Each structure stands twice: as C-alpha cells, then as structure tokens.
Amino acid sequence: MEPMAIGKRLAEEFPGEILDTCVHAAQVSVIVRRQRIVEMLAWLKRTDKIRLNHLMCLCGVDNRDRMQPPLQRFEVAYSLYSITHGHEFRLRAQVPEEDPRIDSATPVWKGAAWPERECYDLVGISFANHPDLRRILLPDDWQGHPLRKEYPLKGHDEWSGFTDLLHKVEELRPFDFNPNPALRK
Secondary structure, X not given: OOHHHHHHHHHXXXXXXXXXXXXXXXXXEEEEOOOOHHHHHHHHHHOOOOOOOEEEEEEEEEOHHHOOOOOOOEEEEEEEEOOOOOOEEEEEEEEOOOOOEEEOOOOOOHHHHHHXXXXXHHHOOEEEOOXXXXXXXXXXXXXXXXXXXXXXXXXXXXXXXXXXXXHHXXXXXXXXXXXXXXXXX
C-alpha cells in the first residue's frame, strides 16, 4: 500500500488528528497530534492491509528554525515498515516546547524503549509511561540536551567528570591491547 493511501486510511480512522501530509524527496510524512499517538501506532501495526509491524527508527527533532504551522518546536518521528507487505510509512507527532512530552510507544513495541531514552537524553522530550526513562548516552549529571538548537556546539562548560575520566584513561593505559607492538606507547 502506498504511504498516501495509508495516510488517508489513518485520517478516516482518527478524524481531526492529522495536521498535514508532506512529501519531500519522494518520501511521505504524515504530521499528527500527539494525544492519540499510541492508539495510532497500534492501529497501524494491527490493521490487516497496512500491518506496519516493525519500528525502524524513532527520533526526536528540534524544529526551532523552521517552525511554521503545523510544526511545533519538537516532534517525534516514527519510521515504520511492514515486514508482511514491504511498505514504509513515516509518522511525525508534534510536541510543544512548553510541554515537551508524549506517550511512550513501548506498549506497541518494546524495542521503542532505548530510542525513547536517547530522544529524552539528547533532545529533552519526555515519554509518559516509559518503563525506565533515564539518560542512556550522557552521564547522569550532564546539564542540558545537546541536540537542541540553542545548545552551544562546544557545550556550556567542561563536563565535571571529564578530568576524572582522563585520569582513569591514563591509569588504564598499561592494559591497552594492541596486537602491533610497534604501535604501543
């Protein structure tokens, strides 16, 4: 089934939830409200002729520099694939800056847990009902979310644990493994 046809079926099933449909570089994206995202994802997964049963990717996006309606400051993009039928579909749920949270997709796909944690860690979008929402890539004491547009390229300050980490690297250097003795220091 073509993505436009899937989007049309989704709009029929969830009236008023579809904000827009975009086509860019021959890829279709359906922009939706966040309130019923879990219901929409479950419907897309279970509906026979659609059967989008694989979550290929879930990521957070900061739209700060291109916010025109219907785009909110943030969005969560879900790239879905049907193993059964071989078609793809992209859903983009809008998340406002003043309340950057959305329901977790883990009831539909358990595998959404880690990409949601990454999205939370790097973009600052929170996922309600997530089984273990905490940082996954950055240390627990990290300040801010580095994939937000206002985050400075070199960070705010030096990370407080950086010096300790450098000392630990030097302490463990004698135990480095390098099969080429000529390259060892």
